Amino acid sequence: MAQLFGPATNTIARASLLCSIALPFVVLLAASQITRSPYNTKVNIAVDQPVFFSHNHHAYELGIDCRFCHTSVEKSAYAGVPPTQTCMTCHSQIWTNSPLLEPVRQSFATGAPLKWNLLNKVPDYVYFNHSIHVQKGISCNICHGPVQNMNMTYKAQPFHMSWCLQCHRNPENYIRPKEEVFNLYAKYQTNAPVIPDQKIVSDKGITREEVALLRGNAPNRSAAMIEEGRKLVEKYNIKVKQLDDCWICHR
Ligand code: HEC
Ligand code: HEC
Ligand code: HEC
Ligand code: HEC
Ligand code: HEC
Numbered sequence: 096m097a098q099l100f101g102p103a104t105n106t107i108a109r110a111s112l113l114c115s116i117a118l119p120f121v122v123l124l125a126a127s128q129i130t131r132s133p134y135n136t137k138v139n140i141a142v143d144q145p146v147f148f149s150h151n152h153h154a155y156e157l158g159i160d161c162r163f164c165h166t167s168v169e170k171s172a173y174a175g176v177p178p179t180q181t182c183m184t185c186h187s188q189i190w191t192n193s194p195l196l197e198p199v200r201q202s203f204a205t206g207a208p209l210k211w212n213l214l215n216k217v218p219d220y221v222y223f224n225h226s227i228h229v230q231k232g233i234s235c236n237i238c239h240g241p242v243q244n245m246n247m248t249y250k251a252q253p254f255h256m257s258w259c260l261q262c263h264r265n266p267e268n269y270i271r272p273k274e275e276v277f278n279l280y281a282k283y284q285t286n287a288p289v290i291p292d293q294k295i296v297s298d299k300g301i302t303r304e305e306v307a308l309l310r311g312n313a314p315n316r317s318a319a320m321i322e323e324g325r326k327l328v329e330k331y332n333i334k335v336k337q338l339d340d341c342w343i344c345h346r
Contacts, residue, residue: 141247142212146198154243158284160277161235161242168235172224176211179203214250215239222346231331232273237262240311243280251311256344263338267324269313273331279305 153159162168164177179202186196187203202209217223229235235242240251252258262269271279282301307315316324328335337343 137214138250138253141245141249142214144211144247145209147195147247149246150242150248151244151246154280155284158281161280162277168225169229170226172226174225176213179209214248215254217254221344223344229276230273231266231333232271232276232327233262233266233269234271234276234279234308234313236309236311237269237313238311241309243283243309259344260339263343264335266333266335266338267321267328268316270324270327270331270333271308272327279309283309 153164154161164181165174166177168174179199182196182199183203186199190196191200198209201207228238238252240249242248279301282305301309304316304320307313
């Protein structure tokens with residue numbers, strides 16, 4: 096009897112077997128690439144808000160401390176977004192005719208809160224806590240980018256697990272003296288339009304590394320700064336060995 100399947104079919108069979116093994120991986124890889132693309136994670140994309148609120152105006156030019164509006168950031172898991180009353184402490188007296196503030200006045204008059212679109216969110220199975228980070232000298236900018244210079248707020252980090260772990264394994268590359276977390280903003284704030292980084296270095300006595308920190312570029316640190324970081328990790332009693340245990344973030 097003649098062979099039903101010639102030697103060529105063998106190759107085809109092998110190839111198709113290979114394909115069927117590879118296919119699920121290809122699909123998974125493609126899917127994870129899509130979910131990780133900046134479009135999907137919405138990184139660096141400003142989101143529409145009910146009011147054109149500018150951090151650059153309020154936090155940098157006017158010099159309002161982050162904690163004036165994000166009151167619980169040092170005390171609780173959540174930073175929180177301010178209620179309309181916080182805006183009205185000023186806007187019941189200034190810029191009262193601005194059409195841009197109409198939704199704020201409406202919200203105040205009716206008691207219906209403004210519906211801000213939340214940008215930063217980790218999945219429900221991840222535990223996150225602001226207070227522990229801020230109290231151990233991790234600056235807002237490392238996780239949120241240069242918020243103080245944003246007109247419309249955008250998300251700066253995708254919050255992938257690997258990103259959290261990068262710092263949990265080597266916090267010395269990111270940590271600052273905890274009293275400096277907010278002092279640095281204060282030093283940098285001015286009643287002037289945004290000035291180039293070069294000028295900040297010469298005029299305000301802020302070091303190049305501090306400027307990088309305000310931009311959220313903490314990893315570009317000198318050996319001396321990392322050495323300082325090591326000392327802080329020890330001083331603040333940070334348990335680096337436990338910080339990448341699964342239960343820390345998945346409880
Ligand atoms: C005058 C009040 C005010 C001040 C001061 C302020 N913020 Fe905000 N912040 C807001 C409001 C309102 C929102 C919601 C609208 C938006 O996303 O722009 C917000 C949103 C944010 C978000 C995005 C939250 C999310 O996930 O949707 C971050 C991050 C943030 N602020 C960080 C900061 C930092 C860091 C500072 C200090 C440098 C600061 N804020 C100072 C009022 C303020
Ligand atoms: C500490 C006082 C203060 C607080 C609190 C404050 N603002 Fe303002 N805001 C100002 C001042 C001053 C200006 C004018 C800035 C400028 O144009 O130089 C302004 C400008 C604005 C403008 C632009 C108005 C225009 O016509 O250009 C908007 C919108 C605004 N604020 C929204 C808010 C919202 C929303 C909140 C609450 C989350 C808030 N502000 C909290 C002081 C404040
Ligand atoms: C270690 C990283 C990290 C640091 C440091 C950090 N944040 Fe966040 N922030 C996050 C994450 C992650 C979320 C999303 C939290 C969630 O989904 O529960 C978030 C959410 C927020 C939100 C949205 C509202 C909320 O409470 O969830 C605001 C506002 C905010 N951060 C402000 C700040 C301010 C202001 C600082 C500095 C004082 C700061 N963050 C420091 C990682 C950080
Ligand atoms: C830039 C550094 C940095 C980044 C980024 C960071 N962490 Fe942390 N995290 C720390 C430090 C420092 C501590 C304090 C550890 C200590 O005190 O032992 C900490 C502590 C924690 C704790 C322990 C809280 C407790 O109650 O014990 C949790 C949970 C946590 N981080 C979750 C996260 C998650 C989730 C992310 C990513 C979305 C993240 N962290 C990103 C530096 C970081
Ligand atoms: C520092 C915090 C942190 C630690 C420690 C941590 N995870 Fe995660 N994990 C996260 C975050 C944040 C996400 C969400 C990632 C995303 O949305 O892309 C996540 C997601 C996951 C997922 C969902 C799949 C994925 O990758 O998105 C699995 C599974 C997981 N973690 C398992 C683990 C295991 C097992 C450990 C211990 C070896 C661990 N995690 C330790 C923060 C952490």
